[in-house]
Amino acid sequence: MRVAVLGMGSVGRGVLQMIEEKDLGISVTAVADSRSALIDKDGISIDEVLEAKAKSGFCGDRSLTAMDVVKKAAYDVLIEVTPTNADTGEPALTHILTALEKGRHVVTSNKGPISREFSRIRSLAAARGVQVRYEATVGGAIPVMHMLEHGLAGNRVLAVFGVLNGTCNFILTRMAAEGLTYEQALLEAREMGYAEADPTYDVKGIDPAVKLVILANTFCRKPVTLEDVEITGIDLLTNDALRLAEEQHCTIRLIAEAIPDRGILRVAPRLLPLSHPLVVEGTLNAITIETDMAGEITLIGKGAGSVETASAIIGDLLYIRNFHAERHPKKT
Numbered sequence: 001m002r003v004a005v006l007g008m009g010s011v012g013r014g015v016l017q018m019i020e021e022k023d024l025g026i027s028v029t030a031v032a033d034s035r036s037a038l039i040d041k042d043g044i045s046i047d048e049v050l051e052a053k054a055k056s057g058f059c060g061d062r063s064l065t066a067m068d069v070v071k072k073a074a075y076d077v078l079i080e081v082t083p084t085n086a087d088t089g090e091p092a093l094t095h096i097l098t099a100l101e102k103g104r105h106v107v108t109s110n111k112g113p114i115s116r117e118f119s120r121i122r123s124l125a126a127a128r129g130v131q132v133r134y135e136a137t138v139g140g141a142i143p144v145m146h147m148l149e150h151g152l153a154g155n156r157v158l159a160v161f162g163v164l165n166g167t168c169n170f171i172l173t174r175m176a177a178e179g180l181t182y183e184q185a186l187l188e189a190r191e192m193g194y195a196e197a198d199p200t201y202d203v204k205g206i207d208p209a210v211k212l213v214i215l216a217n218t219f220c221r222k223p224v225t226l227e228d229v230e231i232t233g234i235d236l237l238t239n240d241a242l243r244l245a246e247e248q249h250c251t252i253r254l255i256a257e258a259i260p261d262r263g264i265l266r267v268a269p270r271l272l273p274l275s276h277p278l279v280v281e282g283t284l285n286a287i288t289i290e291t292d293m294a295g296e297i298t299l300i301g302k303g304a305g306s307v308e309t310a311s312a313i314i315g316d317l318l319y320i321r322n323f324h325a326e327r328h329p330k331k332t
Contacts, residue, residue: 001026001321002043004073006066006095007081008033008059011109011136013050014306015079015313020046026317030073034083037064041074066091070098077320079313080108081136086201086210089113100124100132105324107316109136109309115210115226118217131324133316138164138211139285141308142301143315147289148219155291157219159259164208166283166303167195168234168254171203172269173281176242176251182235194283205233205254205267212256212267215287220260232268241269249274 003019003026005012012031019026027043033053038044038060053059070078078099084092089112096106096113101124108114113121114134125132135145139162148157163169167189174185186203189195201207209229216224234254245251248271255270255278272279277298280286285303290296302308 001077001317002029002075003027003077003079003317004030004032004069004075005079005081006032006069006092007079007083008053009081009083010306011081011309011313012079013053014310015081016046016050018307018310018314022314024314024318026321029075030069031059032064032066032069032082033059034066036060036062037066037069039064039069039073066095067098070095071102075104077105077107077317079317080106080110081313082110084110084112086112086206087116089116093117096121096132097124100128100130103128103130105130105320106132107136107313107320108132108134109313111137111207111210111214115213115217118214119223131320133320134214135316136309136312137214139287139299139312140301140303140305141311142285142287142299142303143312144215144287144289144299145218146315146319147297147299148215152289152291152294152297155293157289157291158261159257159290160212160215160219160287161255161257161278161290162208162212162215162287163253163278163280163285164211164256164287164303165202165205165254166285167199167202168205168208169280169285170194170283172234172237172242172252172254175237175239176246179239179243181239182237203233203235205231208254208256209267212258212265215256216258216260216265220258222260224265228265230266230268234269237269245271251279253278 030039036058092110093113171185256267278286286300288298
């Protein structure tokens with residue numbers, strides 16, 4: 001199977017490294033970063049590309065772009081992991097739609113296009129007879145999409161609850177464990193690389209809300225958007241609130257929840273017993289799926305990281321290879 005990779009940040013490099021190390025029988029025929037690209041229908045040398053990127057900051061020819069790869073390269077699957085505007089979904093949205101129009105499968109870690117244009121993307125993929133997989137958009141290495149779509153096939157999903165943001169979970173964990181103020185815990189998160197210089201997207205609850213939209217659209221019958229989510233972040237949470245929770249043998253976590261039958265789509269701090277399965281520590285993510293037959297199933301794992309995200313992307317790639325690409329090969 002031939003793949004083209006758009007994006008040479010930590011995730012893109014992690015995907016390339018895993019393809020090389022694991023000898024998966026996947027040929028990389030094109031790569032692109034924000035300023036250059038490399039196309040070779042016979043396959044590129046991953047080691048040489050990674051070395052060139054590390055030395056010069058460019059992965060290939062500066063006269064070529066990501067769109068050149070999408071339109072001109074020979075590939076079966078486009079891996080889209082470029083830096084993308086979360087509000088517009090660009091440039092990933094255009095890359096994804098163009099590849100689907102060409103009848104190519106797509107695997108992406110980009111939340112913006114999947115949360116904003118879920119129905120459009122899925123409809124186009126169905127019309128062209130190809131797959132679009134997006135496991136890496138929610139929960140990092142946690143295989144929640146596979147669980148919803150395949151592992152729980154035949155079940156009716158009644159609700160999904162989750163700790164979907166590692167930055168917020170780290171801050172809340174440190175506030176509870178050490179009695180730190182919100183400001184102190186946020187500073188520590190920044191120093192350890194868990195929080196951005198501008199943490200608004202995380203601490204205001206927007207990031208987990210976007211992930212909740214993707215989850216909800218995966219299992220709900222009615223399409224939803226970010227505007228449908230009621231959002232409260234953790235930036236106004238005080239030590240007193242956590243201290244009161246501790247007195248009740250509880251703690252506080254930022255919980256994203258989707259309960260379609262009750263019209264609930266919400267992200268907010270929630271009081272939980274210390275023994276609750278969603279009370280995970282540090283930067284871990286946790287997701288509980290409530291179903292009619294299987295009951296409640298909770299998945300816990302690393303929600304970020306280049307190798308962890310690569311795990312989700314590789315899983316999607318192999319799913320496409322094993323169940324679609326090799327059974328229904330596309331001609332260039």
